[in-house]
Amino acid sequence: MQRYILRRLLQGALLLFIVALVVFALARVSGNPIDLLVREDATAEDRAHLQKALGLDRPMHEQLYIFLTGAVRGDLGQSIRYRRSAAEVFFERLPNTLKLLPLAMAGALAIAIPLGVLAAVYRGTLVDRLAGGLAVLGIATPQFWLGIVLIYVFSIQLGVLPSARMGGPSHYVLPAVTLGVFLLAGMMRLVRSSLLEVMGSEFVKLARLKGLSQTIVIWKHCLRNALIPVVTLFGVYFALLVTGAIVTETVFAWPGVGRLTYEAVIFRDYPLLQAVILLKAVIVLSVNLVVDILYAYLDPRVRYA
Amino acid sequence: MASPGRVVLEVRDLHAYLYTRWGVVRAVDGVSFALREGETLGLVGESGCGKTMTALSVLRLMPEPAGRIVQGQVLLEGEDLVTKSESEMRRVRGRRISMILQDPQTSLNPVFTVGSQIVEALRMRYADGVDALRRLAEEALRRVKVAAPAERLRAFPHQMSGGMKQRVVGAIAVAGEPRVLIADEPTTALDVTIQLQYLVLLKEIQARTRLAMLFITHDFGIVARMCDRVAVMYAGRIVETGPTRALFRAPRHPYTAALMASVPRMEASVERLPSIEGQPPLLHHMPVGCRFAPRCSYVDDRCRREYPPVVPIGPAHEASCWRVEPSPPSR
Ligand SMILES: Nc1ncnc2c1ncn2[C@@H]1O[C@H](COP(=O)(O)OP(=O)(O)OP(=O)(O)O)[C@@H](O)[C@H]1O
Ligand SMILES: [Mg+2]
Numbered sequence: 001m002q003r004y005i006l007r008r009l010l011q012g013a014l015l016l017f018i019v020a021l022v023v024f025a026l027a028r029v030s031g032n033p034i035d036l037l038v039r040e041d042a043t044a045e046d047r048a049h050l051q052k053a054l055g056l057d058r059p060m061h062e063q064l065y066i067f068l069t070g071a072v073r074g075d076l077g078q079s080i081r082y083r084r085s086a087a088e089v090f091f092e093r094l095p096n097t098l099k100l101l102p103l104a105m106a107g108a109l110a111i112a113i114p115l116g117v118l119a120a121v122y123r124g125t126l127v128d129r130l131a132g133g134l135a136v137l138g139i140a141t142p143q144f145w146l147g148i149v150l151i152y153v154f155s156i157q158l159g160v161l162p163s164a165r166m167g168g169p170s171h172y173v174l175p176a177v178t179l180g181v182f183l184l185a186g187m188m189r190l191v192r193s194s195l196l197e198v199m200g201s202e203f204v205k206l207a208r209l210k211g212l213s214q215t216i217v218i219w220k221h222c223l224r225n226a227l228i229p230v231v232t233l234f235g236v237y238f239a240l241l242v243t244g245a246i247v248t249e250t251v252f253a254w255p256g257v258g259r260l261t262y263e264a265v266i267f268r269d270y271p272l273l274q275a276v277i278l279l280k281a282v283i284v285l286s287v288n289l290v291v292d293i294l295y296a297y298l299d300p301r302v303r304y305a
Numbered sequence: 306m307a308s309p310g311r312v313v314l315e316v317r318d319l320h321a322y323l324y325t326r327w328g329v330v331r332a333v334d335g336v337s338f339a340l341r342e343g344e345t346l347g348l349v350g351e352s353g354c355g356k357t358m359t360a361l362s363v364l365r366l367m368p369e370p371a372g373r374i375v376q377g378q379v380l381l382e383g384e385d386l387v388t389k390s391e392s393e394m395r396r397v398r399g400r401r402i403s404m405i406l407q408d409p410q411t412s413l414n415p416v417f418t419v420g421s422q423i424v425e426a427l428r429m430r431y432a433d434g435v436d437a438l439r440r441l442a443e444e445a446l447r448r449v450k451v452a453a454p455a456e457r458l459r460a461f462p463h464q465m466s467g468g469m470k471q472r473v474v475g476a477i478a479v480a481g482e483p484r485v486l487i488a489d490e491p492t493t494a495l496d497v498t499i500q501l502q503y504l505v506l507l508k509e510i511q512a513r514t515r516l517a518m519l520f521i522t523h524d525f526g527i528v529a530r531m532c533d534r535v536a537v538m539y540a541g542r543i544v545e546t547g548p549t550r551a552l553f554r555a556p557r558h559p560y561t562a563a564l565m566a567s568v569p570r571m572e573a574s575v576e577r578l579p580s581i582e583g584q585p586p587l588l589h590h591m592p593v594g595c596r597f598a599p600r601c602s603y604v605d606d607r608c609r610r611e612y613p614p615v616v617p618i619g620p621a622h623e624a625s626c627w628r629v630e631p632s633p634p635s636r
Contacts, residue, residue, distance in 0.1 A: 124370075200368075202411040208366055209406075210426040210477065211399040214391075224416050300461040301415055 008292070012285045017068075019281045020274075024067055027270035028060075054080075071278065077271035081263070086275035090257060096166060097249070097256030101241050103172055104180035112184045113223075116191025121218060123196060131188060138185025143244055147178040147251035164253040175252045179244050183237055187230060195226040228299050235288035242280055310342025313517045314363070314402070314485050319377035321362035328589035332358035334541030336377075340485060343515040347532035347549070349522060349564070351585055355541045356521045357407060360487045364402055365394050382484070399429050403483040405491045409471040413462035419473050420458030423480060430481040445476040449506060468499040475503070479510055486511075487519045492527070504531060525565065529553065534621065537561045540586050540596040547622030558624040560597045595627070603628055 034047055034056065051057045055066060070077060079086045119131040154174060155163035162171050198204065199222055207221045208214075245258030253259070257276060264273035296302045321333035332355040340346050348356050361367050363379050365386060379386040381401060386394065406412045413422060423442040424435070431438065439458065446454035449472040462470060471491065478486060488507065492500040504527065511518055520531055528535055528549060536546045537560065545558040556562040583600035586592055592599060598608040605627075613627045 202406050202408050203414040205366060205406055206412045206474070206477070207414065207425075209364065209398055209404050211395045211397075211429045211481070212425065213395060221414050221417075225414070228416075299416060301463045 005289070005293070008289050012289065015285060016278065016281055020068060020071060020278055021064075023274045023277045024064055027274055067274070076275035076278065079264075079269055079272040079275075081267050081269045081272065086272045087279065089272060090260065090275055090279050093255060093257045093260045096254065097245055097258060100172065100175055100179065100249075100254065100256060101238075101245065103176045104183065104241060105237070107176055108180040108184040108187055112187035113191055113227075116188045117195060117218065117223065119188070119192040120195040120199065123192075128192075131192070135185040135189050138181045141181065143178055143182060143247045144251055146181060147174070147248060150174045150178060151251070166255060175248050175254055178251070179241060179248045182244060183241065187237070190230055190233065191226060194229045195222055198222045198225045201225075224298070228295070231291065231295050231298055234291045235284070238287050238291075239284045242284060310344070310515065310517075312339050312341050313382055314340040314519075315378075315380040316359075316363065317378040317380065319359070319362060319374065319379065321358055321367060321372060321374045321377075323358070323368065323371045324373065325371055325589070330588045331541050331591060332372075332588055333362055334588075334591070336538075336541070336543055338536050338543060338546065340517045340519060342484070342517055343511065344534065345511070345518040345520050345532045347520050347522060347528040347535040348538060349525070349528060349535060350538035351564075352523070353588070354538045354585060355588070356538055357489055359538070360404060360489055360519065360521060363487065364398055364404060365389075365391075366398075399426055399481040399483065401483055402485040402487065403478040403481065404487040405474055405478045405489060407489040407493070409474045409491070409494060410467060412474050413470060415462055417461075418458065419460050419462060419465070423458070423473070423477055426477045426480040442480075445480050446473070448479075448510075449473070449476045450502075451476075468495055468503070471495060471499075471503060472506070475506065475510075479514070479516075482514065483516070485517045485519070487521070489521045490523065493523070500527075507531075525553075537564065540591065541588055542596065542625070544597065544626070545624040547618070547624075548620070551619055551622050557618055557622075557629050558597075558626045559601050559603055559628070561624070563600075595625075 034051055034054075038047055038050060048057070055063060058066075067077070074087065076085070076087045076090075078084065079089050082089050115131050119128045122128055151163040151174065154161040161173050163174065165171065195218075199218070204217060204221060207217045212221075242258075245256060246261050247258070248254065249256045249258035250262045257280065261273070261276050261280075263269070264276055316339075317337050319333055319336045320331070323330040323332055334355070336355075336359055338346060348359065350356055358367065358372070362372070362374055363386070365374070367373070374387055377387065381397065386397060389397070413419065420439065420442055423445055424438045427433075427438050427441050427445070431441065433441070442458055443454045446457055451457050451469060451472050457465070457469075457473075462473075465473070471494070475491070486507075491507070492503055495503060507518070508531070510516065518531075520527075522528060522531075532549050534547065535549050535552050536543045537552075537558065538544070539560050545552065545556065545561045547557075552561065553565070556565055586596055586599065592609070594607070594609045594611050595601070595604075595613055598604045601608065607627055613625045615623050615625050616629045616631045617623045618629060618631070
């Protein structure tokens with residue numbers, strides 16, 4: 001187990017290195033930040049001065065070296081817009097996102113599992129078809145559009161829920177729903193199909209042969225097996241959520257790291273963008289590692305060597 | 306051979322169909338047999354003739370939602386199971402009728418320990434506490450000759466060999482002390498020496514508890530070793546039933562004869578019955594008369610028109626064929 005974790009950590013480090021390279025390259029091909037930073041009447045000397053101050057006049061490989069060695073030490077550079085450490089800005093915003101993601105995740109799971117089970121148990125019936133229709137709708141609906149529609153209905157027309165920014169519990173409802181719907185739809189379909197597969201297996205027949213009730217057979221014998229693929233994909237779902245948070249947080253003016261990503265792009269604050277992407281990658285990778293360890297608990301056949 | 310006891314399970318004219326997209330599969334189409342205490346009845350026939358479906362419909366566990374019993378009775382000690390509710394059936398399964406499934410490798414749930422799966426079966430029967438149940442489970446494993454049973458209880462199925470899993474499945478099947486045990490080709494997945502040990506074990510359990518056994522197999526060698534009587538099934542029906550010895554000495558139905566002729570020696574073991582000329586009929590497209598008629602070398606017009614009646618031949622020996630002459634039961 002320890003060797004497995006060590007190997008995974010090394011793999012993670014390698015992945016992060018690749019992410020860093022890509023991020024570094026992308027930030028430099030997407031436009032010159034100097035153009036955004038100086039006033040329009042700036043002279044060539046002003047520009048050169050600023051370029052020098054930011055280290056942008058040095059050759060690429062030197063810039064990369066500075067970036068990487070800094071990153072290893074935890075120094076991800078100064079945000080151009082905030083004129084502060086980019087990492088500091090990120091960690092200031094992170095708690096706001098961390099309040100939203102688990103809520104969306106838990107909500108999606110809490111609905112997806114029972115709904116998926118119902119759809120599988122009553123396959124082919126109206127329940128199944130309704131759930132299937134909802135899932136297609138959930139997957140096909142663009143997040144920004146759903147967010148805007150929800151704001152229109154619940155904030156503007158009905159006036160029951162706040163539309164923007166953080167606040168009391170009611171502020172969480174619309175962003176969490178917007179973020180969770182996509183996840184819910186995918187998970188529900190997965191629970192349904194993997195449960196159907198499990199329900200056809202021999203050990204389910206054996207469980208029924210023992211005289212166990214259908215309820216115990218489904219919720220104990222089938223579901224435990226059916227959830228294995230759901231847990232396997234948990235890391236993917238989490239990554240999707242982190243990405244989805246960019247749109248949702250922007251629509252709802254939610255001061256989290258998703259919105260921060262958006263800001264960094266819009267203002268070409270590339271040190272901040274580099275920091276945000278790298279730190280998000282670290283988080284996604286750590287969550288994946290934890291999930292894979294949990295996975296061993298669910299499926300005893302998994303061996304970590 | 307045990308002395309014949311009273312009848313525990315009697316199946317009368319059972320019809321169980323599968324309603325599929327391609328039509329109605331008449332997997333069990335008028336099956337009748339009786340099973341006595343302490344007796345083993347062999348059920349043989351080519352692959353796909355409906356042996357497993359017969360067993361599953363007795364337990365009312367046909368594939369859902371396609372399978373349905375459309376006609377007939379399943380009398381367990383006089384009570385009809387066909388009309389019982391699902392919750393009543395739950396009290397029958399495991400406690401009064403058990404079944405060993407065709408594939409032992411996949412019959413155990415991979416995510417639970419062997420111990421918890423045995424305990425679960427025991428709990429259906431005994432209202433004892435967890436510790437007592439675990440001791441019973443240990444005892445159950447010891448009885449099917451699993452070494453170091455206490456440790457084995459903590460193992461997961463994937464940590465066991467095929468033969469060991471088979472024993473566990475056997476232990477689960479008899480945990481509730483059922484009156485009837487259906488064994489669906491319980492040894493096909495095992496190699497020959499382990500097969501033999503397992504069969505001996507089943508016989509021992511039977512001798513101790515006077516179990517009535519329905520033993521489904523392809524293997525005439527195993528039939529000769531295990532069964533007091535044999536029922537030969539073809540395309541959803543039993544075409545001949547008789548005491549093992551009488552049936553082996555003088556098979557009366559042309560299908561039985563063809564089946565046995567296709568096995569080189571009686572003790573020979575075959576995975577699947579070697580093919581007789583032609584194919585069995587599709588079970589959703591059954592011929593009108595005798596189902597074997599298209600493949601039978603003695604076929605005449607009447608065979609194609611009408612299904613033959615059951616003709617008594619000798620003591621407990623009968624066949625469904627127009628060619629068979631009834632003989633009065635000999636004294
Ligand atoms: N789930 C199912 N849906 C539709 N048809 C099925 C299903 N399971 C079995 N059948 C059909 O029912 C018929 C009887 O199958 P059954 O499993 O009882 O055969 P069997 O005699 O046990 O064969 P084998 O010796 O191969 O186990 C077969 O023709 C098969 O194609
Ligand atoms: Mg079968």
